[in-house]
Ligand code: B12
Ligand code: B12
Ligand code: B12
Ligand SMILES: C[C@H]1O[C@@H](n2cnc3c(N)ncnc32)[C@H](O)[C@@H]1O
Ligand SMILES: C[C@H]1O[C@@H](n2cnc3c(N)ncnc32)[C@H](O)[C@@H]1O
Ligand SMILES: C[C@H]1O[C@@H](n2cnc3c(N)ncnc32)[C@H](O)[C@@H]1O
């Protein structure tokens with residue numbers, strides 16, 4: 001079978017189960033954005049060198065989870081059988097707690113960035129939040145697996161915590177947002 | 186003439202032909218997303234080193250094509266004269282066939298990533314699919330050059346095939362999505 | 371206080387002032403996209419090495435400005451007190467003029483790319499334009515601080531000028547879009 005089937009050339013495509021929908025439907029947008037995040041994680045992994053190598057296995061496991069979650073998003077059925085589990089969220093929360101406990105406490109916003117590893121994780125954080133907005137858009141007109149939405153909400157906090165911890169590992173101080181500065185004029 | 190004209194400061198802008206539209210119109214979103222993809226390709230080229238240098242010329246030609254295609258998307262007229270040709274699609278299909286023939290056959294999803302070249306091409310793949318969704322959104326209320334939509338559909342398959350071939354060149358094995366794994370708990 | 375409060379798990383969130391809105395509302399999309407741009411800038415800074423180190427301080431100041439601007443976007447009130455000032459725009463215009471004066475004049479489109487610094491700045495340019503489209507979408511149904519929209523319009527021109535100047539610093543020639551070429555067939 002060829003990679004390209006030409007069937008989608010006019011803008012329609014198929015879901016799991018066979019339902020035909022527009023490529024611009026909220027559902028396709030949702031799992032398409034999940035695919036974009038997944039690809040960004042594949043890219044992020046290539047920057048997890050030196051001490052930051054600790055993130056490689058975790059990010060790869062998250063990539064696997066996104067395929068599980070994507071399957072639930074791509075499924076339409078009167079009696080959907082979802083596969084994505086709460087236990088994936090428990091795991092994220094443990095990691096967030098660990099990373100938070102090993103980073104300086106903050107009570108202010110920080111400028112996203114620092115080491116390159118931290119920087120790619122902050123981008124991952126904001127793509128995850130874009131994905132979350134898109135899943136909420138889908139949820140407005142169709143029932144979804146709510147565990148997926150919850151996971152994605154927690155996932156952006158995971159990336160925030162991981163980015164901060166990456167800066168700890170790379171001995172880079174986070175820069176605070178300073179709402180009292182004068183700036184350049 | 187200065188780069189900034191300030192004319193767009195209130196949110197309106199001009200198409201080719203002079204029609205005024207909102208910057209948030211489906212049409213501007215479509216060629217704006219094409220510009221985003223184009224910029225991502227410019228970035229991707231900077232990672233085509235070593236054996237992956239083979240992609241440089243191709244990606245640059247695709248950048249040129251995106252300007253041709255963008256022109257068709259930015260044109261509104263009662264009798265539009267489109268310039269974007271089917272032959273650009275034939276060329277993509279030849280490249281997809283070549284890359285597919287020189288990569289291991291698969292019957293499963295792969296985790297987007299691997300070498301850095303493969304990783305940036307997977308991101309390009311998903312930005313292309315975001316662009317495709319946006320062109321479909323435009324098509325719902327305005328006629329477009331359908332060759333552009335077809336090209337963009339094929340282009341995401343080109344990036345998938347090219348990403349896999351990049352991993353072949355860099356001797357990196359693609360990791361499969363494993364829907365039977367246990368994962369971290 | 372834990373990083374994750376779980377309050378947003380069902381898709382709603384809070385603005386400054388306490389109003390509850392859907393995460394998919396135009397307003398949350400707008401400041402969420404601003405956060406994505408901010409994160410991309412944090413990433414871009416990591417590529418400002420060698421002669422391109424001149425951009426570091428400027429990009430960091432823009433990150434600070436995006437938080438000021440984001441605050442105005444996240445505020446809903448009957449009598450909003452906006453903090454984002456015109457002087458930030460004056461500063462951008464001075465930088466655009468400087469960069470334009472120190473780059474070769476052009477009367478054609480260029481392929482986004484060149485040195486890696488130029489390439490990341492072009493991506494920043496197109497993410498800024500995506501943000502601008504989203505702010506225009508918000509403006510359609512709610513009043514905003516118009517200075518923010520104007521700033522974001524100028525900001526994409528700043529990134530264009532800065533990308534071109536980065537190529538000057540790195541001694542890379544911009545490649546023109548050539549609408550007369552034959553291409554690969
Ligand atoms: C708007 C907003 C944002 C906007 C910022 C808008 C802008 N200016 O550009 C964006 C989208 C960028 C954002 C991002 C995040 N935010 Co926020 N945000 C808010 C919100 C709604 C208002 C904050 C604000 O600007 N107040 C206006 C002015 C007056 O505040 P300020 O003087 O600058 O002081 C504020 C900051 O210092 C901040 N702050 C105080 N303590 C902490 C602790 C942490 C960990 C952080 C990151 C910030 C923070 O809150 C102060 C008062 O609101 C609050 C909730 C609320 N209703 O207050 C959440 C809130 C501050 N955010 C929160 C979180 C978790 C985040 C993120 C980590 C989410 C994520 N996973 O990406 C990121 C961090 C970004 C970063 N770079 O640091 C949490 C913090 C929880 C905590 N542990 O204290 C809050 C309280 C929401 C909540 N209940 O969950 N956010
Ligand atoms: C949903 C879906 C996606 C989602 C995945 C959702 C998720 N889980 O996160 C996303 C958007 C990520 C996706 C991406 C792609 N997809 Co897709 N996808 C589908 C779809 C609709 C359902 C697949 C599925 O999850 N089934 C549910 C469970 C039960 O399946 P599973 O046990 O995991 O087994 C599946 C995979 O092994 C896969 N598979 C089997 N053979 C092949 C061959 C290739 C080349 C690939 C990539 C996958 C693949 O299909 C199996 C059964 O559906 C099918 C079409 C259909 N209606 O079946 C196309 C389909 C599998 N996709 C296809 C393609 C081409 C792709 C992309 C290459 C497109 C692109 N250019 O980006 C990428 C590859 C991504 C990757 N990393 O490998 C083609 C494969 C054609 C072929 N040569 O066999 C299909 C058949 C659609 C079609 N007719 O064109 N896809
Ligand atoms: C559509 C369009 C775009 C599309 C391109 C669509 C595509 N083909 O993919 C996109 C969104 C990519 C784009 C981007 C930009 N554009 Co534009 N674009 C236009 C528009 C509406 C039509 C141009 C066109 O394609 N004409 C059709 C064919 C016949 O033209 P052409 O033979 O290829 O020749 C054109 C180019 O050479 C170009 N051109 C001529 N002089 C200059 C000078 C500069 C600095 C640039 C960048 C281009 C340029 O304009 C010619 C005729 O329109 C014009 C405004 C208008 N109504 O004409 C603005 C216009 C050319 N763009 C402009 C600008 C500033 C930009 C950006 C720098 C904005 C930014 N900050 O990102 C970028 C530059 C991108 C790049 N890589 O070079 C300005 C140029 C101002 C100036 N100094 O002369 C214009 C005139 C709009 C305006 N009044 O502000 N643009
Ligand atoms: C930290 C702040 O970010 C906002 N917020 C919550 N979820 C998202 C999202 N998916 N995208 C953008 N902004 C979001 C809320 O206003 C929250 O309080
Ligand atoms: C491989 C699968 O990806 C989905 N699909 C097809 N086109 C797009 C797009 N532009 N964006 C996201 N998903 C898409 C379809 O469901 C297809 O079967
Ligand atoms: C250079 C050209 O880009 C278009 N333009 C102006 N603002 C945006 C934006 N935010 N996104 C995409 N395209 C835009 C207009 O058509 C302008 O003339």
Ligand SMILES: [Mg+2]
Pocket residue numbers: 153154156157378
């Ligand atoms: Mg959240």
Ligand SMILES: [Mg+2]
Pocket residue numbers: 008338339341342
């Ligand atoms: Mg397709």
Ligand SMILES: [Mg+2]
Pocket residue numbers: 193523524526527
């Ligand atoms: Mg503009």
